Amino acid sequence: MTATDPRESVxxxxxxxxxxxxxxxxxxxxxxxxxxxxxxxxxxxxxRTVRRAALAALVMSVVIVVTGGAVRLTGSGLGCPTWPKxxxxxxxxxxxxxxxxxxxxxxxxxxxxxxxxxGWAIVAARSQKPYRRSLTRLGWAQFWxxxxxxxxxGIVVLVGLNPYTVAAHFLLSSALIAVATVMWQRTRESDxxxxxxxxxxxxxxxxxxVAASVLLIAVGTVVTGAGPHAGDSSEVARMxxxxxxxxxxxxxxxxxxxxLTFALWFVLKAVDAPSGPLARTRELFxxxxxxxxxxxxxxxTDLPEVLVGAHMFGSCVMWIWVLRxxxxxxxxxxxxxxxxxPVPAQEPATSASIAGPR
Numbered sequence: 001m002t003a004t005d006p007r008e009s010v011x012x013x014x015x016x017x018x019x020x021x022x023x024x025x026x027x028x029x030x031x032x033x034x035x036x037x038x039x040x041x042x043x044x045x046x047x048r049t050v051r052r053a054a055l056a057a058l059v060m061s062v063v064i065v066v067t068g069g070a071v072r073l074t075g076s077g078l079g080c081p082t083w084p085k086x087x088x089x090x091x092x093x094x095x096x097x098x099x100x101x102x103x104x105x106x107x108x109x110x111x112x113x114x115x116x117x118x119g120w121a122i123v124a125a126r127s128q129k130p131y132r133r134s135l136t137r138l139g140w141a142q143f144w145x146x147x148x149x150x151x152x153x154g155i156v157v158l159v160g161l162n163p164y165t166v167a168a169h170f171l172l173s174s175a176l177i178a179v180a181t182v183m184w185q186r187t188r189e190s191d192x193x194x195x196x197x198x199x200x201x202x203x204x205x206x207x208x209x210v211a212a213s214v215l216l217i218a219v220g221t222v223v224t225g226a227g228p229h230a231g232d233s234s235e236v237a238r239m240x241x242x243x244x245x246x247x248x249x250x251x252x253x254x255x256x257x258x259x260l261t262f263a264l265w266f267v268l269k270a271v272d273a274p275s276g277p278l279a280r281t282r283e284l285f286x287x288x289x290x291x292x293x294x295x296x297x298x299x300x301t302d303l304p305e306v307l308v309g310a311h312m313f314g315s316c317v318m319w320i321w322v323l324r325x326x327x328x329x330x331x332x333x334x335x336x337x338x339x340x341x342p343v344p345a346q347e348p349a350t351s352a353s354i355a356g357p358r
Contacts, residue, residue: 065316067110070107077161078160079102125139135187138183195330208260220315265281265282288318
């Protein structure tokens with residue numbers, strides 16, 4: 001039996017449970033607390049990078065509309081018959097589903113590309129110096145619209161392409177395009193108070209143009225919901241309205257928008273308005289003429305799929321330019337700061353200004 005050293009028994013301490021430290025939120029790593037602030041503290045994008053990120057989000061918001069139209073026009077709306085999976089057993093399409101499965105699942109994958117573009121716009125806006133809360137909020141608004149439209153798209157599939165849900169899906173996509181257009185415009189402006197470039201009467205005329213354009217797009221969804229392109233080869237319910245009557249109403253509204261645009265251009269010339277509003281109005285007028293030609297040709301040629309898709313693309317472009325006309329009626333001059341302010345990126349990573357959410 002081994003003898004125990006008496007000195008060891010004197011110096012040996014009885015093991016006890018250590019005191020658990022009180023860990024708070026401030027002790028968490030900065031990237032976990034607020035990854036956007038963590039990136040912003042270490043990266044300052046060039047203004048052109050922020051503009052390009054906003055433009056990328058806008059382009060993808062149009063692309064997702066056009067590809068969604070392609071899904072309908074090829075009869076692939078139920079290529080993936082369920083949601084969020086493509087089938088009951090597979091998250092992606094299978095070879096047995098054929099080309100319609102590839103088209104529908106491909107459109108679903110583009111939603112992730114759209115999310116990446118919107119995320120890039122948010123990160124670029126958040127990292128810009130000086131920090132612009134209004135710009136970041138526009139990016140987050142796009143994100144939540146995309147999330148809401150993704151859920152609505154799933155509902156469209158689950159209810160078998162109900163035409164009313166399809167119309168709501170397109171209108172929410174138009175709302176996304178509107179927010180993306182405003183953000184793209186704001187990346188080229190300061191945060192100063194807007195200064196009007198035209199009188200109130202002209203602004204009111206433009207708001208009439210915006211309202212007529214919204215009504216034109218809304219009636220266009222009814223034309224689609226009542227028309228022959230149901231989105232799937234199976235029997236799909238259509239809106240119980242006279243399709244030709246609604247199509248003629250859509251044409252009348254288009255002529256009203258064209259007339260308002262021409263009247264606006266005439267008024268801007270008469271009051272000697274700046275070149276910005278004049279140029280945007282002239283561009284919108286040309287877009288409307290091209291859109292009208294496509295619309296009439298598709299109507300008299302029994303709605304060929306290619307022309308219907310081109311008309312959907314033209315609708316997105318028209319809506320963007322209507323908003324650009326509205327946004328061109330004011331300017332935001334560059335602000336002149338009296339003194340330089342400290343840059344948040346130079347502070348330590350554990351400071352409260354970086355860790356706190358914005």
